[in-house]
Amino acid sequence: MPFDIEMIKEVYAKYPERIEAARKVVQKPLTLTEKILYSHLTDGPATKVHERGSSYVDFQPDRVAMQDATAQMALLQFMQAGKDKVAVPSTVHCDHLILAKDGAKEDLKNSINASGEVFSFLESVSNKYGIGFWKPGAGIIHQVVLENYAFPGGMMIGTDSHTVNAGGLGMVAIGVGGADAVDVMAGMPWELKFPKLIGVKLTGKLSGWTASKDVILKVAGILTVKGGTGAIVEYFGEGANSLSCTGKGTICNMGAEIGATTSTFGYDEKMEEYLRGTGRAEIADLANQVKEHLTGDPEVYANPEKYFDQVIEINLSELEPHINGPFTPDRATPLSKFAEEVKKNEWPQELEVGLIGSCTNSSYEDITRSASIAKQAIDKNLKAKAEFTITPGSEQVRFTVDRDGYLDTFGQMGGVVLANACGPCIGQWARHTNDPNRKNSIITSFNRNFAKRNDGNPNTHSFVASPEIVTAFAIAGDLTFNPMTDTITNEDGKEVKLDEPQGIEFPPQGFAVEDSGYQAPAKDGSNVDVVVDPESKRLQLLEPFEPWEGTDLKNLKLLIKAKGKCTTDHISMAGPWLRYRGHLDNISNNMLIGAINAFNDSTNSVKNQLTGEYGEVPATQRHYKEEGIGSIVVGDENYGEGSSREHAAMEPRFLGVRAILVKSFARIHETNLKKQGMLALTFDNPSDYDLVQEDDTIDILGLTEFAPGKPMTVVLKHADGSSNSITVNHTYNEGQIEWFKAGSALNLIKKHG
Numbered sequence: 070m071p072f073d074i075e076m077i078k079e080v081y082a083k084y085p086e087r088i089e090a091a092r093k094v095v096q097k098p099l100t101l102t103e104k105i106l107y108s109h110l111t112d113g114p115a116t117k118v119h120e121r122g123s124s125y126v127d128f129q130p131d132r133v134a135m136q137d138a139t140a141q142m143a144l145l146q147f148m149q150a151g152k153d154k155v156a157v158p159s160t161v162h163c164d165h166l167i168l169a170k171d172g173a174k175e176d177l178k179n180s181i182n183a184s185g186e187v188f189s190f191l192e193s194v195s196n197k198y199g200i201g202f203w204k205p206g207a208g209i210i211h212q213v214v215l216e217n218y219a220f221p222g223g224m225m226i227g228t229d230s231h232t233v234n235a236g237g238l239g240m241v242a243i244g245v246g247g248a249d250a251v252d253v254m255a256g257m258p259w260e261l262k263f264p265k266l267i268g269v270k271l272t273g274k275l276s277g278w279t280a281s282k283d284v285i286l287k288v289a290g291i292l293t294v295k296g297g298t299g300a301i302v303e304y305f306g307e308g309a310n311s312l313s314c315t316g317k318g319t320i321c322n323m324g325a326e327i328g329a330t331t332s333t334f335g336y337d338e339k340m341e342e343y344l345r346g347t348g349r350a351e352i353a354d355l356a357n358q359v360k361e362h363l364t365g366d367p368e369v370y371a372n373p374e375k376y377f378d379q380v381i382e383i384n385l386s387e388l389e390p391h392i393n394g395p396f397t398p399d400r401a402t403p404l405s406k407f408a409e410e411v412k413k414n415e416w417p418q419e420l421e422v423g424l425i426g427s428c429t430n431s432s433y434e435d436i437t438r439s440a441s442i443a444k445q446a447i448d449k450n451l452k453a454k455a456e457f458t459i460t461p462g463s464e465q466v467r468f469t470v471d472r473d474g475y476l477d478t479f480g481q482m483g484g485v486v487l488a489n490a491c492g493p494c495i496g497q498w499a500r501h502t503n504d505p506n507r508k509n510s511i512i513t514s515f516n517r518n519f520a521k522r523n524d525g526n527p528n529t530h531s532f533v534a535s536p537e538i539v540t541a542f543a544i545a546g547d548l549t550f551n552p553m554t555d556t557i558t559n560e561d562g563k564e565v566k567l568d569e570p571q572g573i574e575f576p577p578q579g580f581a582v583e584d585s586g587y588q589a590p591a592k593d594g595s596n597v598d599v600v601v602d603p604e605s606k607r608l609q610l611l612e613p614f615e616p617w618e619g620t621d622l623k624n625l626k627l628l629i630k631a632k633g634k635c636t637t638d639h640i641s642m643a644g645p646w647l648r649y650r651g652h653l654d655n656i657s658n659n660m661l662i663g664a665i666n667a668f669n670d671s672t673n674s675v676k677n678q679l680t681g682e683y684g685e686v687p688a689t690q691r692h693y694k695e696e697g698i699g700s701i702v703v704g705d706e707n708y709g710e711g712s713s714r715e716h717a718a719m720e721p722r723f724l725g726v727r728a729i730l731v732k733s734f735a736r737i738h739e740t741n742l743k744k745q746g747m748l749a750l751t752f753d754n755p756s757d758y759d760l761v762q763e764d765d766t767i768d769i770l771g772l773t774e775f776a777p778g779k780p781m782t783v784v785l786k787h788a789d790g791s792s793n794s795i796t797v798n799h800t801y802n803e804g805q806i807e808w809f810k811a812g813s814a815l816n817l818i819k820k821h822g
């Protein structure tokens with residue numbers, strides 16, 4: 070059994086006391102979200118109310134999950150912490166680095182060849198530090214987590230935005246950057262702004278063509294891609310209880326598309342069934358003992374307007390299938406209006422590919438409902454007009470649906486089964502097309518549909534729907550088709566109509582798998598060697614950053630004064646650089662290449678003060694580093710907004726930048742800088758930004774008296790001999806100042822064990 074039953078017992082044992090404490094301070098009935106959050110405070114039972122939307126709170130999550138692309142830097146950093154083992158149960162899942170091209174077997178083989186080095190590294194680090202390892206082909210992180218690790222009332226973080234999928238099994242599961250995962254694995258608290266709460270009341274019952282996916286497609290249309298920002302969405306009501314557990318997972322999964330911190334559902338019979346059906350009866354028994362704590366208080370659900378910050382109500386009995394897109398997941402169109410929209414907007418009517426599966430929609434229920442449509446195509450002598458692919462979410466699902474004959478059904482319809490991995494969902498798709506730039510339409514049962522996401526082609530119009538709708542559309546090959554009302558001409562020239570899909574939540578013979586792809590770590594990992602080839606282009610062991618030298622910083626060179634928006638993408642670009650996520654030196658060659666230099670309005674062109682020449686930002690900084698000269702980056706408002714990517718903080722630190730001085734920081738990036746031992750400073754007077762000149766040499770004074778709330782002084786020494794002395798602020802607390810002094814948070818953990 071890969072799950073950790075002792076940990077779950079401990080979590081549940083704390084529940085009664087912690088919820089009582091939360092009730093005392095909140096003095097109101099509690100939502101499920103509040104119960105979970107207040108039960109996971111680092112400092113034990115609640116002693117005060119945490120303000121929604123404003124208090125920063127330290128939590129202690131129960132688990133960590135990482136996918137292969139983000140796990141690399143997370144684990145390289147964790148190795149620096151000097152720990153023998155991870156502090157909480159953790160897993161690594163190899164799913165993102167697998168390219169979909171010719172079908173599961175070939176693709177897996179080729180991808181293991183191409184990224185074997187990364188997989189072996191992840192495997193050996195996992196083995197050494199007590200981390201469960203799911204090898205390539207085992208499945209997609211979120212489906213594997215739902216099947217094996219998620220548990221009602223638990224709290225987890227994962228280094229992928231769709232970690233939220235585990236809300237389907239009643240967790241608060243949140244997507245984070247690698248640095249956060251390192252903290253939790255190293256036993257440090259994890260900080261989150263106490264979220265606002267959105268309640269979604271579901272009434273009625275799904276029927277016919279409508280699926281769980283349509284709930285979130287509808288919610289995305291209501292809330293838009295930003296509507297859930299800073300909030301946790303809690304679903305409740307008789308409609309919620311009627312949805313299958315995996316259907317709940319689908320809804321929570323796509324909560325990422327509305328920007329929600331996460332989404333969750335209260336524990337119910339469907340979850341109990343799913344736990345028992347996936348070999349976790351023990352967890353179901355434990356959950357039943359604390360049942361009342363694993364859902365919101367009845368009063369909350371009876372009068373939701375009083376307890377949630379926003380309430381939405383959806384009647385499942387009236388809900389229509391939806392199709393969202395193109396280019397954004399919140400452009401929601403009911404099926405009955407879709408043909409009209411296609412024509413009105415001149416979206417390419419011919420559908421070229423239908424893709425089902427992914428972490429969002431590859432449950433047994435999804436597959437059986439889609440297969441019931443595919444079976445009709447075969448029986449009614451219909452030939453699928455579009456290409457059709459199936460991406461199972463896990464080997465357990467794949468093996469089971471194969472055993473039960475469903476993959477064969479898809480095969481007869483002309484479907485191609487891809488590896489149990491992300492593949493086309495993350496652009497790892499070598500799509501077969503005669504013109505990679507042609508304007509075209511595809512439809513998927515995935516979650517995201519931004520331009521270029523699936524196949525890299527900005528002209529691909531990608532739509533998102535339930536797997537059964539995708540299957541019906543693939544058969545029709547036409548976006549204006551409405552399976553509820555329209556007929557299709559079959560191979561005999563007859564007009565035939567598709568019947569409503571039929572699905573089964575649980576395999577009648579139970580789930581089965583021969584090799585789940587799980588590898589338990591060594592009991593004692595002390596003898597396990599983690600080998601990284603020093604010549605590797607993709608992986609590089611980290612060296613600890615140097616501790617602070619104990620003096621003020623003098624004669625720093627201005628590296629760049631960035632103008633306007635400078636997000637983590639401007640600081641550490643993605644795209645082709647993803648390849649180097651595990652190699653700090655190589656990925657540092659993208660440092661700030663997207664930032665606009667305020668002095669020439671160009672990107673990646675800054676003046677090298679040692680030569681007077683203009684050069685690329687990373688090369689210029691490497692020159693300063695070689696000469697032993699520190700530098701400083703100056704930035705505008707909200708510097709570092711975007712993702713929680715720790716590379717954006719590690720790269721400047723690695724290349725010898727000593728401070729980032731900006732008008733204001735995006736909070737997560739500011740924390741990441743602090744964690745890496747970098748000085749993160751803000752102008753006391755934002756207009757002092759204008760005083761910074763291209764040839765400035767800069768001193769930072771006040772470091773020897775570095776204290777919380779105490780400003781420092783920055784002296785801008787200009788080329789003409791004049792200077793400006795300005796006040797700068799910081800937000801370091803005592804502990805964070807220690808990180809700075811030690812050279813990084815990890816150095817400090819290592820020092821204190």
Ligand code: F3S
Pocket residue numbers: 164209210211229231427428429490491494495515516
């Ligand atoms: Fe993978 Fe796409 Fe899900 S990238 S984790 S299948 S959202």
